[in-house]
Amino acid sequence: MRRKAMITVGRKKKKGGGAAPVSRTRPFQHVVLRRLRELKKIVPDARDADVDMLLRRTADYICILELKVTVLRRLSAIYGV
Numbered sequence: 001m002r003r004k005a006m007i008t009v010g011r012k013k014k015k016g017g018g019a020a021p022v023s024r025t026r027p028f029q030h031v032v033l034r035r036l037r038e039l040k041k042i043v044p045d046a047r048d049a050d051v052d053m054l055l056r057r058t059a060d061y062i063c064i065l066e067l068k069v070t071v072l073r074r075l076s077a078i079y080g081v
Contacts, residue, residue, distance in 0.1 A: 039058060040046050046057045075081075 036051065036054065040049070040054060043054065043058050043061050046054050049057060
């Protein structure tokens with residue numbers, strides 16, 4: 001007697017603790033995408049950048065802002081403002 005080949009069409013249902021349900025992951029993805037869009041608005045020259053370049057430019061921008069704050073603090077200490 002021959003066995004029939006088992007063909008699965010569509011998704012397989014998992015039993016037990018598989019990955020997080022779709023209802024939980026989708027809002028997380030939407031939150032991340034929304035925050036990336038907001039970050040692209042804040043960081044200069046990042047409108048057309050992909051995620052890797054956006055994060056690199058964000059890190060550079062943070063360093064530049066920290067340097068500006070340091071310079072301004074020293075200037076205010078020198079001039080007594």
